[in-house]
Amino acid sequence: MKICDMQIGKINIPLKKPFKTALREVYELENVVVKIVTDTGNIGYGEAAITPVITGDTLGSIKWAIMDQIKPKVIGMDIENLEEIMKRIDNSLVHNESSKAALDMAIYDLFGQLHDAPVFKLLGGFRNKIVTDITVSVNEPEEMARDAKEAVEKGYETIKVKVGKDSKKDLERLKAIRNAIGYSVNIRIDANQGWTSKEAVKVLRMMEDAGLSIELVEQPVKAYDIAGLKYVTENVEIPVLADESVFSPLDAANIIQNRAADLVNIKLMKAGGIHNALKICNFAETYGVQCMLGCMMESKIGLTAACHLAGAKSIITKFDLDGPNLCAEDPITGGANYDEYTITLEDKPGLGFEEIGNTIYY
Numbered sequence: 001m002k003i004c005d006m007q008i009g010k011i012n013i014p015l016k017k018p019f020k021t022a023l024r025e026v027y028e029l030e031n032v033v034v035k036i037v038t039d040t041g042n043i044g045y046g047e048a049a050i051t052p053v054i055t056g057d058t059l060g061s062i063k064w065a066i067m068d069q070i071k072p073k074v075i076g077m078d079i080e081n082l083e084e085i086m087k088r089i090d091n092s093l094v095h096n097e098s099s100k101a102a103l104d105m106a107i108y109d110l111f112g113q114l115h116d117a118p119v120f121k122l123l124g125g126f127r128n129k130i131v132t133d134i135t136v137s138v139n140e141p142e143e144m145a146r147d148a149k150e151a152v153e154k155g156y157e158t159i160k161v162k163v164g165k166d167s168k169k170d171l172e173r174l175k176a177i178r179n180a181i182g183y184s185v186n187i188r189i190d191a192n193q194g195w196t197s198k199e200a201v202k203v204l205r206m207m208e209d210a211g212l213s214i215e216l217v218e219q220p221v222k223a224y225d226i227a228g229l230k231y232v233t234e235n236v237e238i239p240v241l242a243d244e245s246v247f248s249p250l251d252a253a254n255i256i257q258n259r260a261a262d263l264v265n266i267k268l269m270k271a272g273g274i275h276n277a278l279k280i281c282n283f284a285e286t287y288g289v290q291c292m293l294g295c296m297m298e299s300k301i302g303l304t305a306a307c308h309l310a311g312a313k314s315i316i317t318k319f320d321l322d323g324p325n326l327c328a329e330d331p332i333t334g335g336a337n338y339d340e341y342t343i344t345l346e347d348k349p350g351l352g353f354e355e356i357g358n359t360i361y362y
């Protein structure tokens with residue numbers, strides 16, 4: 001099964017409501033789709049998220065990295081040479097993780113088809129059912145409380161609350177949400193780098209003292225501020241999860257060995273795909289550090305690949321795989337089966353896509 005063609009396109013999907021974090025506001029999902037075709041007529045799909053404020057990846061840089069830099073290095077290669085293909089992708093250029101992730105997942109999709117097995121089974125086959133949280137965007141406290149209540153009414157057991165815009169108001173936000181939903185639901189918070197380390201310790205201790213019962217706090221400080229992250233980890237009870245501070249396996253190794261965070265958030269768009277994400281899982285497992293599998297604003301293409309990784313590895317114990325749940329439409333048939341918070345992986349070869357809609361190929 002040899003790679004004979006590679007195309008890219010743009011997928012656009014409307015959102016149910018604007019997605020707002022301390023870093024950015026998104027009004028429509030707009031990402032790059034990769035389609036790899038083989039001489040046997042098989043097709044593998046992947047997705048690169050356009051998230052300039054986190055990964056630096058833009059529409060232009062993704063197109064250029066895939067079509068000009070990586071495509072010429074992998075065209076003609078046989079899918080059975082998975083390791084060599086991954087090396088070529090990785091060595092084509094530094095960074096550009098989302099472009100690499102899109103290609104990586106398309107290659108894994110084909111690798112599964114080659115072996116007539118779903119990707120999650122080839123990688124470990126730990127589980128075929130995953131329960132995701134849902135994100136509540138950062139807004140005025142009353143609006144966030146309403147959004148959280150709506151999610152709880154739909155059955156979500158874990159709510160991920162975006163904070164980090166103003167630490168005093170963040171406390172109000174959490175109080176309003178707890179008042180609205182009570183204590184039977186799990187709340188995790190994500191500051192998306194919005195606080196200084198001292199501010200983070202102050203507000204997190206206030207949340208602890210107010211008995212708000214926070215499961216974990218994600219990326220309280222700037223991505224580069226590893227000393228600040230460690231300071232927060234050492235000075236609050238709430239477990240700290242490193243997100244934007246961990247892209248590569250080496251980043252994960254540094255954070256874990258320095259005990260700068262309690263947990264690590266793996267995203268295919270930061271790691272450069274499943275191949276590198278597996279290295280993070282193995283390292284974290286060696287050190288007994290549990291991982292979350294997260295996502296950017298991605299459609300069910302990227303999320304299906306993430307779900308297959310989540311299905312494979314037992315060290316991934318927390319799931320923030322809500323991209324498709326935040327979209328107003330699902331133009332992808334096949335792939336992971338999303339039924340609100342429950343995601344099921346079927347026994348189809350590869351990633352199991354049937355049709356990818358809302359996409360215009362260049």
Ligand SMILES: C[C@H](N)C(=O)N[C@@H](CCC(=O)O)C(=O)O
Nearest residue numbers: 051135294295296297320322323
């Ligand atoms: C969508 C997911 N729940 C999430 O919050 N992901 C990111 C931010 C994604 C983005 O800005 O596209 C995170 O910080 O965890």
Ligand SMILES: [Mg+2]
Nearest residue numbers: 190218219243
């Ligand atoms: Mg995060």
